[in-house]
Amino acid sequence: QSALTQPPSASGSPGQSVTISCTGTSSDIGGYNYVSWYQQHPGKAPRLMIYEVTKRPSGVPDRFSGSKSGNTASLTVSGLQAEDEADYYCSSYVGVNNYVFGTGTKVTVL
Amino acid sequence: EVQLVESGGDLVQPGGSLRLSCAASGFTFSNYWMNWVRQTPGKGLEWVANINPEGSDNYCPDSVKGRFTISRDNAKNTLYLQMNNLRAEDTAIYFCARFGVVAATDYWGQGTLVTVSS
Numbered sequence: 340q341s342a343l344t345q346p347p348s349a350s351g352s353p354g355q356s357v358t359i360s361c362t363g364t365s366s367d368i369g370g371y372n373y374v375s376w377y378q379q380h381p382g383k384a385p386r387l388m389i390y391e392v393t394k395r396p397s398g399v400p401d402r403f404s405g406s407k408s409g410n411t412a413s414l415t416v417s418g419l420q421a422e423d424e425a426d427y428y429c430s431s432y433v434g435v436n437n438y439v440f441g442t443g444t445k446v447t448v449l
Numbered sequence: 450e451v452q453l454v455e456s457g458g459d460l461v462q463p464g465g466s467l468r469l470s471c472a473a474s475g476f477t478f479s480n481y482w483m484n485w486v487r488q489t490p491g492k493g494l495e496w497v498a499n500i501n502p503e504g505s506d507n508y509c510p511d512s513v514k515g516r517f518t519i520s521r522d523n524a525k526n527t528l529y530l531q532m533n534n535l536r537a538e539d540t541a542i543y544f545c546a547r548f549g550v551v552a553a554t555d556y557w558g559q560g561t562l563v564t565v566s567s
Protein backbone atom coordinates (compact mmCIF):
# COMPACT_ATOMS: atom_id res chain seq x y z
CA GLN A 340 0.00 0.00 0.00
CA SER A 341 1.60 3.28 -1.10
CA ALA A 342 1.54 6.39 1.05
CA LEU A 343 -1.12 8.98 0.29
CA THR A 344 0.19 12.03 -1.56
CA GLN A 345 0.33 15.41 0.15
CA PRO A 346 2.09 18.63 -0.93
CA PRO A 347 5.39 19.01 0.97
CA SER A 348 4.55 22.50 2.15
CA ALA A 349 1.81 25.10 2.46
CA SER A 350 1.75 28.55 3.96
CA GLY A 351 -0.44 31.49 4.82
CA SER A 352 -0.44 34.71 6.79
CA PRO A 353 -2.14 35.00 10.17
CA GLY A 354 -5.89 35.18 9.75
CA GLN A 355 -5.83 33.64 6.28
CA SER A 356 -6.91 30.13 5.31
CA VAL A 357 -4.79 27.27 4.07
CA THR A 358 -6.01 24.03 2.49
CA ILE A 359 -3.98 20.83 2.38
CA SER A 360 -4.83 18.07 -0.08
CA CYS A 361 -4.39 14.34 0.38
CA THR A 362 -4.66 12.22 -2.75
CA GLY A 363 -5.16 8.49 -2.81
CA THR A 364 -7.05 5.95 -4.86
CA SER A 365 -10.40 4.21 -4.98
CA SER A 366 -8.88 1.55 -2.69
CA ASP A 367 -8.32 3.95 0.16
CA ILE A 368 -9.72 7.48 0.31
CA GLY A 369 -12.24 6.91 -2.46
CA GLY A 370 -13.46 3.65 -1.01
CA TYR A 371 -14.16 4.63 2.59
CA ASN A 372 -15.30 7.63 4.62
CA TYR A 373 -12.53 6.97 7.10
CA VAL A 374 -10.06 9.78 6.53
CA SER A 375 -8.36 11.35 9.53
CA TRP A 376 -5.91 14.23 9.94
CA TYR A 377 -3.11 14.67 12.49
CA GLN A 378 -1.12 17.71 13.57
CA GLN A 379 2.44 17.24 14.78
CA HIS A 380 4.69 19.88 16.31
CA PRO A 381 8.47 19.25 16.34
CA GLY A 382 9.48 16.67 18.91
CA LYS A 383 5.87 15.95 19.87
CA ALA A 384 3.44 13.11 19.29
CA PRO A 385 0.78 13.54 16.61
CA ARG A 386 -2.58 15.00 17.66
CA LEU A 387 -5.86 13.94 16.07
CA MET A 388 -7.60 16.91 14.42
CA ILE A 389 -10.23 15.33 12.14
CA TYR A 390 -11.72 11.83 11.84
CA GLU A 391 -14.34 10.24 9.59
CA VAL A 392 -13.57 12.94 7.00
CA THR A 393 -15.35 15.82 8.74
CA LYS A 394 -15.64 15.15 12.49
CA ARG A 395 -13.65 17.09 15.09
CA PRO A 396 -12.65 15.56 18.44
CA SER A 397 -13.54 17.62 21.48
CA GLY A 398 -11.01 20.37 22.09
CA VAL A 399 -10.11 20.89 18.43
CA PRO A 400 -10.98 24.44 17.29
CA ASP A 401 -13.70 24.76 14.66
CA ARG A 402 -11.13 26.58 12.52
CA PHE A 403 -10.14 23.10 11.40
CA SER A 404 -12.42 21.39 8.89
CA GLY A 405 -12.21 18.37 6.62
CA SER A 406 -13.80 17.32 3.36
CA LYS A 407 -13.51 14.71 0.63
CA SER A 408 -14.23 14.50 -3.07
CA GLY A 409 -13.56 11.29 -4.93
CA ASN A 410 -10.05 10.07 -4.16
CA THR A 411 -8.90 13.34 -2.60
CA ALA A 412 -9.41 14.56 0.95
CA SER A 413 -8.68 18.07 2.20
CA LEU A 414 -7.98 19.80 5.49
CA THR A 415 -8.71 23.50 5.75
CA VAL A 416 -7.38 25.69 8.51
CA SER A 417 -9.23 29.00 8.66
CA GLY A 418 -8.07 32.05 10.57
CA LEU A 419 -4.48 30.84 10.72
CA GLN A 420 -2.71 31.31 14.02
CA ALA A 421 0.96 31.04 14.90
CA GLU A 422 0.37 27.83 16.84
CA ASP A 423 -1.01 26.16 13.70
CA GLU A 424 2.51 26.00 12.28
CA ALA A 425 3.22 22.28 12.29
CA ASP A 426 3.36 19.16 10.16
CA TYR A 427 0.03 17.69 9.10
CA TYR A 428 -0.61 14.09 8.07
CA CYS A 429 -3.68 12.51 6.56
CA SER A 430 -4.58 8.86 7.04
CA SER A 431 -7.08 6.52 5.44
CA TYR A 432 -8.54 3.12 6.15
CA VAL A 433 -7.69 0.70 3.32
CA GLY A 434 -9.67 -2.34 4.37
CA VAL A 435 -9.02 -5.48 6.44
CA ASN A 436 -8.03 -3.34 9.43
CA ASN A 437 -5.14 -1.81 7.48
CA TYR A 438 -4.31 1.90 7.37
CA VAL A 439 -2.05 4.20 5.37
CA PHE A 440 -0.68 7.66 6.15
CA GLY A 441 0.05 10.58 3.86
CA THR A 442 3.50 11.91 3.08
CA GLY A 443 2.99 14.93 5.32
CA THR A 444 2.70 18.69 4.77
CA LYS A 445 4.64 21.36 6.60
CA VAL A 446 2.42 24.37 7.25
CA THR A 447 4.21 27.68 7.75
CA VAL A 448 2.52 30.75 9.17
CA LEU A 449 4.16 33.71 7.47
CA GLU B 450 -6.17 11.32 32.24
CA VAL B 451 -5.27 8.97 29.40
CA GLN B 452 -1.56 8.13 29.39
CA LEU B 453 0.47 5.89 27.12
CA VAL B 454 4.12 5.39 28.01
CA GLU B 455 6.40 3.46 25.67
CA SER B 456 9.65 1.80 26.67
CA GLY B 457 12.18 -0.69 25.33
CA GLY B 458 13.74 1.30 22.51
CA ASP B 459 17.47 0.73 22.09
CA LEU B 460 20.38 0.40 19.69
CA VAL B 461 20.37 -3.06 18.13
CA GLN B 462 22.40 -4.72 15.40
CA PRO B 463 20.86 -5.76 12.07
CA GLY B 464 19.20 -9.15 12.44
CA GLY B 465 18.64 -8.58 16.13
CA SER B 466 15.44 -8.52 18.17
CA LEU B 467 13.76 -6.08 20.50
CA ARG B 468 10.50 -5.93 22.45
CA LEU B 469 8.72 -2.65 22.99
CA SER B 470 6.18 -2.09 25.75
CA CYS B 471 3.44 0.50 26.18
CA ALA B 472 1.93 1.02 29.63
CA ALA B 473 -1.61 2.38 29.47
CA SER B 474 -3.51 4.20 32.21
CA GLY B 475 -6.50 6.50 32.65
CA PHE B 476 -8.92 4.40 30.61
CA THR B 477 -10.30 0.86 30.39
CA PHE B 478 -7.50 -0.62 28.27
CA SER B 479 -9.37 -3.85 27.53
CA ASN B 480 -12.13 -1.96 25.69
CA TYR B 481 -9.97 -0.49 22.92
CA TRP B 482 -8.19 -1.43 19.74
CA MET B 483 -4.54 -0.38 20.01
CA ASN B 484 -1.80 0.15 17.49
CA TRP B 485 1.85 0.91 16.88
CA VAL B 486 2.91 3.64 14.46
CA ARG B 487 6.49 4.52 13.59
CA GLN B 488 8.19 7.63 12.29
CA THR B 489 11.55 7.63 10.59
CA PRO B 490 13.66 10.54 11.81
CA GLY B 491 12.79 13.58 9.73
CA LYS B 492 10.21 11.69 7.73
CA GLY B 493 6.61 10.58 7.80
CA LEU B 494 4.40 8.24 9.74
CA GLU B 495 3.89 4.55 9.00
CA TRP B 496 1.31 2.29 10.58
CA VAL B 497 3.03 -0.83 11.96
CA ALA B 498 0.40 -3.04 13.60
CA ASN B 499 -2.94 -3.06 15.39
CA ILE B 500 -4.75 -5.44 17.72
CA ASN B 501 -8.33 -5.91 18.85
CA PRO B 502 -9.43 -5.43 22.48
CA GLU B 503 -9.36 -9.15 23.27
CA GLY B 504 -5.95 -9.67 21.72
CA SER B 505 -7.28 -12.36 19.41
CA ASP B 506 -6.93 -10.51 16.08
CA ASN B 507 -4.05 -8.42 14.80
CA TYR B 508 -3.00 -6.86 11.52
CA CYS B 509 0.15 -5.38 10.04
CA PRO B 510 1.48 -4.18 6.67
CA ASP B 511 3.64 -6.31 4.40
CA SER B 512 6.73 -4.29 5.36
CA VAL B 513 6.82 -5.92 8.81
CA LYS B 514 4.73 -9.06 8.32
CA GLY B 515 6.51 -12.15 9.58
CA ARG B 516 9.00 -10.08 11.58
CA PHE B 517 6.90 -7.98 13.97
CA THR B 518 4.22 -9.28 16.35
CA ILE B 519 1.81 -7.13 18.32
CA SER B 520 0.29 -8.47 21.53
CA ARG B 521 -1.32 -7.23 24.72
CA ASP B 522 -1.81 -8.16 28.36
CA ASN B 523 -5.10 -6.67 29.50
CA ALA B 524 -4.44 -7.69 33.11
CA LYS B 525 -1.32 -5.52 33.06
CA ASN B 526 -2.76 -2.77 30.82
CA THR B 527 0.22 -3.19 28.55
CA LEU B 528 0.71 -3.35 24.79
CA TYR B 529 3.75 -5.01 23.25
CA LEU B 530 5.59 -5.10 19.94
CA GLN B 531 8.03 -7.95 19.39
CA MET B 532 10.43 -7.06 16.58
CA ASN B 533 12.66 -9.74 15.06
CA ASN B 534 15.16 -9.79 12.21
CA LEU B 535 15.50 -6.02 12.44
CA ARG B 536 16.76 -4.05 9.46
CA ALA B 537 18.35 -0.61 9.14
CA GLU B 538 15.11 0.69 7.63
CA ASP B 539 13.28 -0.18 10.86
CA THR B 540 15.15 2.65 12.58
CA ALA B 541 12.42 4.99 13.81
CA ILE B 542 10.53 6.40 16.74
CA TYR B 543 7.79 3.94 17.66
CA PHE B 544 4.54 5.33 19.02
CA CYS B 545 1.82 3.47 20.84
CA ALA B 546 -1.65 4.85 20.10
CA ARG B 547 -5.25 4.17 21.00
CA PHE B 548 -8.10 3.75 18.51
CA GLY B 549 -10.55 5.86 20.47
CA VAL B 550 -12.81 6.92 17.62
CA VAL B 551 -13.80 5.20 14.39
CA ALA B 552 -10.71 4.41 12.30
CA ALA B 553 -8.53 7.01 14.02
CA THR B 554 -6.15 7.24 16.95
CA ASP B 555 -7.10 9.79 19.59
CA TYR B 556 -4.27 9.33 22.11
CA TRP B 557 -0.58 8.77 21.46
CA GLY B 558 2.42 8.12 23.65
CA GLN B 559 5.60 10.16 23.34
CA GLY B 560 7.42 7.40 21.50
CA THR B 561 10.53 5.27 21.99
CA LEU B 562 13.55 5.32 19.65
CA VAL B 563 14.74 2.16 17.95
CA THR B 564 18.06 2.35 16.14
CA VAL B 565 19.22 -0.55 13.99
CA SER B 566 22.90 -0.24 13.18
CA SER B 567 26.13 -2.19 13.37
